[in-house]
Amino acid sequence: MFIFIDVRPFRQQLDYNQTMTCSRCGHFGRYEVYLAGNRFRLFFIPIITFGKKYIVRTSCCDTLYLLDEQIGKAIQRGEAVEIDERNLQLYREGGPVERSCRHCGAAYTQGAHFCPNCGTKLD
Ligand SMILES: [Zn+2]
Ligand SMILES: [Zn+2]
Known part of the structure; x- marks a missing residue:
């Protein structure tokens, strides 16, 4: 029998909207929150998800930050939380x-x- 296994990266935007004044570019922008990770699939059905991380993207200058996991989980649960700069760790600088x-x-x-x-x- 042929068994089909693969690993796929995934990125899913979470329902979150927070406006802010960007400390990097000084413009007015928004934080977009993504859940990213890898999925181990068997016959295209996701079995295990690993390497999960929460990523914040600024709409003004496309900078990516790693978001504190507790805050990310709260956002995923739909709780009203505010992202503070202390919860962010620079991941990739924008343009x-x-x-x-x-x-x-x-x-x-x-x-x-x-x-x-x-x-x-x-x-
Ligand atoms: Zn000049
Ligand atoms: Zn910016």
């Missing part, structure tokens, strides 16, 4: 953040050494 030159106000991408507009040295 480049736009900043503005303190001399002329022109926008530049984080990491640039000189302002593209006036040439002022940036820090």
